[in-house]
Every structure is written in C-alpha cells, then in structure tokens.
Amino acid sequence: MKQVQAKILKNKEIAKGFYRMRIASSYLAGYSRPGQFVEVRCSQETDPLLRRPFGIHRVIDAGIELLYEVVGRGTDALSQKKPGETLDIIGPLGNGFDLGLATCARQRPAILVAGGNGVAPLFFLAEELKRKSIKIHVLIGGRSKGHILCEKEFKKLGAKAVITTDDGSKGLKGLVTNPLLTALSAAASRPSVIYACGPTGMLKAVSRLAYSSGVPCQVSLEEHMACGVGVCLGCPVKVKTDSRYKMVCKDGPVFDAGEIIW
Amino acid sequence: MVDLSVNIGRLKLKNPVMTASGTFGPEYGELFDVNALGAVVLKTITLEARVGNPPPRIAETFSGMLNSIGLENKGLDDFIKNKLPKVKGIKAPIVVSIAGNNEREYALLAKRLSAVAKISALEINLSCPNVRHGTLAGLIAQDPDVTGRIVRAVRSSTRLPLIAKLTPNVTDISVIAASAEKAGADAVLLVNTFPAMAVDIETKKPKLGNITGGLSGPAIKPIALKMVWDVYNKVDIPIIGSGGIINYKDAIEFMLCGATAVQIGTAVFTDPRTPGCVIKDIRRYLEHAGYRRIKDIIGGLKA
Numbered sequence: 001m002k003q004v005q006a007k008i009l010k011n012k013e014i015a016k017g018f019y020r021m022r023i024a025s026s027y028l029a030g031y032s033r034p035g036q037f038v039e040v041r042c043s044q045e046t047d048p049l050l051r052r053p054f055g056i057h058r059v060i061d062a063g064i065e066l067l068y069e070v071v072g073r074g075t076d077a078l079s080q081k082k083p084g085e086t087l088d089i090i091g092p093l094g095n096g097f098d099l100g101l102a103t104c105a106r107q108r109p110a111i112l113v114a115g116g117n118g119v120a121p122l123f124f125l126a127e128e129l130k131r132k133s134i135k136i137h138v139l140i141g142g143r144s145k146g147h148i149l150c151e152k153e154f155k156k157l158g159a160k161a162v163i164t165t166d167d168g169s170k171g172l173k174g175l176v177t178n179p180l181l182t183a184l185s186a187a188a189s190r191p192s193v194i195y196a197c198g199p200t201g202m203l204k205a206v207s208r209l210a211y212s213s214g215v216p217c218q219v220s221l222e223e224h225m226a227c228g229v230g231v232c233l234g235c236p237v238k239v240k241t242d243s244r245y246k247m248v249c250k251d252g253p254v255f256d257a258g259e260i261i262w
Numbered sequence: 263m264v265d266l267s268v269n270i271g272r273l274k275l276k277n278p279v280m281t282a283s284g285t286f287g288p289e290y291g292e293l294f295d296v297n298a299l300g301a302v303v304l305k306t307i308t309l310e311a312r313v314g315n316p317p318p319r320i321a322e323t324f325s326g327m328l329n330s331i332g333l334e335n336k337g338l339d340d341f342i343k344n345k346l347p348k349v350k351g352i353k354a355p356i357v358v359s360i361a362g363n364n365e366r367e368y369a370l371l372a373k374r375l376s377a378v379a380k381i382s383a384l385e386i387n388l389s390c391p392n393v394r395h396g397t398l399a400g401l402i403a404q405d406p407d408v409t410g411r412i413v414r415a416v417r418s419s420t421r422l423p424l425i426a427k428l429t430p431n432v433t434d435i436s437v438i439a440a441s442a443e444k445a446g447a448d449a450v451l452l453v454n455t456f457p458a459m460a461v462d463i464e465t466k467k468p469k470l471g472n473i474t475g476g477l478s479g480p481a482i483k484p485i486a487l488k489m490v491w492d493v494y495n496k497v498d499i500p501i502i503g504s505g506g507i508i509n510y511k512d513a514i515e516f517m518l519c520g521a522t523a524v525q526i527g528t529a530v531f532t533d534p535r536t537p538g539c540v541i542k543d544i545r546r547y548l549e550h551a552g553y554r555r556i557k558d559i560i561g562g563l564k565a
Binding site: 001003041046047048049050051065066090180203223224226227228229230231232233235236237238243244245250 | 270284285287289290292293305313314316317318319320322324325326327329332336353416479480493508528529531532533535
C-alpha cells in the first residue's frame with residue numbers, strides 16, 4: 001500500500017445517484033487485485049473527517065476506476081469533484097478474491113452475485129476471470145431499474161447476465177437469490193464458485209444457498225472503517241474462530257462465506 | 263536549528279509529537295517515517311485477551327469520530343511474543359499502554375513489561391470509556407482515590423516512566439491529575455475520548471453496537487485544551503495534551519496552555535502524514551518566531 005496523490009480523469013453520474021470515477025495512478029493500476037479497496041479522502045475539511053473505503057471497480061492502463069453511490073456526506077463530497085483535481089488515496093488495501101477457486105474447475109462457470117452497488121468490485125473480478133478464460137455467469141439484483149448497474153459491461157465481457165429487481169421494473173421480479181437457486185440446481189452446469197458482494201441480508205442468503213449446495217463461496221463485506229489498514233480495530237465481523245472477530249479492512253474485505261457468523 | 267527536545271520525566275523525546283494509543287500500529291511503517299516521531303504509543307494491552315465490543319464500532323459525527331472498540335487485544339503474552347517483535351525496529355521510543363481490572367493486574371502488567379527490552383515508558387490507561395472494569399466501579403480516573411491506588415501499585419512495580427491517561431468525564435480534572443502526581447506518575451495525559459453517542463433516526467438505533475462510545479477528533483479540541491490549562495497550574499509533572507490535534511497550530515495551542523508534548527490520534531486516520539507535518543511545521547513556527555528551544559513556549563499563554 002501507498003498513499004498517493006492522484007489526478008481525477010473522469011467523474012460522471014452513470015445512473016441517478018451512482019457515479020463512475022476514473023483516477024490516474026500507475027501504482028494503483030500495477031498493484032491492485034480484484035476485491036481490494038482504497039481509502040479515499042473525500043474532503044480536505046474536517047467534515048467529513050474520515051476516509052471512505054471503495055472497492056476497486058476496474059483497473060485500466062492509466063489507473064483505476066471507482067463506482068460509487070452517493071449515500072452520505074463523504075460520497076456527496078466525492079461526487080462534486082471535477083476532472084483535473086487531485087485525490088488523496090491510500091491503497092490498494094485488503095486481501096482480494098481467491099481466483100484459484102475458479103481456476104481449479106475451469107470448465108465450470110464462476111457465478112458472480114451482485115446486489116446494488118456491490119457490483120463495483122465484481123466487475124474487476126470478472127475482467128480478471130475473463131483473462132483466465134473462465135466462464136462467467138453474473139446475477140445482478142437491485143431495488144428497481146435505476147439500480148441495475150454494469151449489465152452492458154458484463155455482457156461485453158461475454159458474461160451471461162440475469163437481472164432481478166424488487167419491483168419487477170427490469171428483469172425478473174424478486175430477489176437475486178431466486179436465479180441463484182436455479183443455477184445451483186442445474187447439475188450439468190453447476191458453478192465452480194460463487195463470488196458475492198452486496199447488502200448483508202443478500203450475502204447471508206447467498207451464503208446459505210452455497211453451503212447447502214456444496215459450492216465454495218466468497219463474500220466481500222462492508223463495515224464502517226477508520227484506518228483501513230488494521231490499526232484501529234474499528235471494523236469487526238463475527239467469525240467462527242476463537243478470536244470471535246476479524247477485521248474487514250485487513251483480514252477481508254473478502255471472506256469465505258462459511259467463516260462468517262451471519 | 264531549534265531544539266525540539268522535551269523530557270517526560272526520565273523519558274527523553276527528540277520532539278514533542280507522539281501518536282495516541284489505539285491509532286498506531288506497525289502497519290503505518292509503510293506510510294510514514296515512524297522514526298521521525300517523538301514517541302509511539304501502542305494500543306492498550308490487558309493481562310488476558312479481550313474480544314472487544316460488537317459492531318458497528320465506528321461512527322462519524324460532525325468533525326469527530328465515535329469509537330467503541332472496547333480494548334480488543336490478545337493479551338500480554340501474545341503482545342510480548344508476537345506484537346513487540348514487529349515494532350522492535352522502530353527507533354523512536356516505544357510507550358506501551360496498559361489496562362487492568364484491578365490494582366493487581368495493573369501491577370503485574372507493569373512488572374512483566376519492565377523486564378522486556380525496547381519499552382521506554384508505560385501509559386496507564388485509567389480512562390477507556392468503552393469497558394467495564396471488573397472490580398472497579400465506573401472509570402478509574404473518575405475517582406481520585408482509585409486513581410492514586412492504581413498509579414501507586416504500578417509505581418511500586420516498575421522503574422519505567424509512567425504516564426497516567428485521564429478521562430475528561432469528571433467535575434474537576436485537576437483533582438485527579440494531582441492524585442496521579444502524588445501517587446508517583448511522571449506525567450499526566452489529558453485527555454482520553456469524551457463519552458458520547460449518535461443515533462440513526464431511520465432505524466431508530468444507536469450508531470454504535472455498544473450504544474455509547476468515545477468521541478475524538480477536531481470537535482473535542484477546545485474542551486481538551488481547557489482541561490490542559492486547568493491542570494497546568496495545579497501539578498508540577500509534565501502534561502501531555504491530546505484531543506483533536508490535526509496541525510501544528512493545534513499542537514502549539516496545547517503547548518502554550520501548558521502541555522510539554524502532544525499526542526495525535528484520529529488525525530492519523532484522516533491523513534497518516536499528519537504527525538510528520540506537525541513536527542516540521544512546529545519547527546518552522548518556532549524558527550519564524552525566533553525561539554531556540556521548544557521548551558520556551560510551554561505554558562507561555564499570556565493570560
């Protein structure tokens with residue numbers, strides 16, 4: 001990890017309340033792995049005070065891309081930033097997804113399950129899986145049509161994509177776990193692994209389905225953070241080990257689903 | 263060249279800037295020059311491992327941060343075996359923060375740590391707002407007698423310089439500071455976080471899993487500063503000021519009010535370069551003002 005001062009190349013609203021930001025940094029481009037995150041200082045003022053963690057959405061030659069939703073003061077400040085401005089970033093942080101789980105059963109697809117802006121780090125993962133010639137099946141769930149992100153981009157990668165919305169305004173009506181259940185029961189094309197990112201309730205349900213069908217599953221978690229590097233112990237998640245807690249920033253954000261106490 | 267060195271009892275610091283307990287770990291070695299610091303303070307350790315409080319443990323408030331970590335740590339034995347070797351390479355003095363359930367535990371921690379090389383001083387955490395102390399009621403540093411008892415017990419167990427870390431949640435902090443001084447503390451550290459809370463009006467739940475926590479960050483600086491000033495004329499031992507310092511101006515304010523040194527905590531999370539910048543900028547400020555020694559500004563408030 002490094003603390004870098006990186007220039008913003010683009011910061012564009014791609015759907016209502018969702019922004020894609022492109023940041024120039026050859027260091028971050030060179031060292032980031034899918035599932036890792038960065039801590040961004042969204043303002044030079046003392047409010048918002050702490051950095052905000054963002055999963056790395058893409059790596060490009062010149063740097064990285066973030067995909068974020070405006071949910072509070074930090075992301076609101078970030079959305080106001082203009083190309084040419086400099087951003088203070090610490091990264092890459094965290095462990096990242098274990099791609100080995102997909103590559104050990106190469107003929108079978110990897111399933112990516114995204115809820116809302118949980119799609120952000122999964123797209124970077126999809127690009128890496130494609131590079132390794134692994135078949136990708138992506139399930140994207142959201143509240144409604146406007147919350148479904150990156151469908152086109154996944155399709156361009158050659159991924160099979162299924163969309164679900166809570167209100168039925170796009171794709172299948174209902175939860176993203178419904179098509180997951182279908183995919184897991186198709187014996188012939190059972191996935192080698194599930195990678196998921198999204199709200200905790202969704203991850204819990206995905207983890208349960210994965211467990212009952214015996215498919216390895218990795219989840220990327222979110223928690224309030226201060227330091228992002230393992231110093232403050234501010235971002236615990238309950239795990240089934242003697243230590244009771246692991247830290248999302250340093251031990252995660254990606255965990256084996258079976259390790260978590262949901 | 264301005265002489266930035268200060269003394270905290272027998273602890274000699276090349277400059278007055280320290281990191282605060284719970285906000286520094288060897289991980290930061292990758293991001294800033296740790297050796298440039300006056301001292302580093304490691305996260306509080308207890309005799310036995312503690313799991314800490316349930317999540318969420320962090321919430322942000324206006325120019326402040328709430329935490330309810332709850333002294334999560336793996337205990338003394340693990341600290342000596344696994345944690346200390348990771349910081350042994352640090353050239354800046356290493357201060358270890360300790361907390362116990364009673365006098366015996368504090369004394370035992372002090373005794374065991376005295377026998378360990380590379381530790382320059384102990385910080386006695388008498389004031390974590392996020393834990394219940396087994397046999398002690400409330401926060402230790404809310405009671406001058408209990409504070410005195412604990413500091414005395416630690417004093418008789420070690421020759422290391424002792425820093426007593428006090429809570430701001432009291433009617434008159436100078437009474438507690440005087441008690442710590444009388445019991446043999448080499449310095450008092452003012453202040454730990456302010457007991458506080460935040461509420462989510464959508465879920466109607468507290469924003470912290472532990473319901474309440476400790477407030478730190480720029481929001482608390484004026485209150486912490488006043489406490490340093492309150493204590494400065496009441497004790498003869500050095501005061502270390504802490505609470506919301508984000509730049510050299512804040513640090514100088516604390517020193518003018520009587521602090522011999524300062525600790526920087528939350529600001530390290532916002533920008534790990536903060537302690538280094540504060541040291542450089544203090545030097546520039548003093549040079550500009552024509553001082554030869556930083557000691558000359560301590561308590562220099564024209565009040």
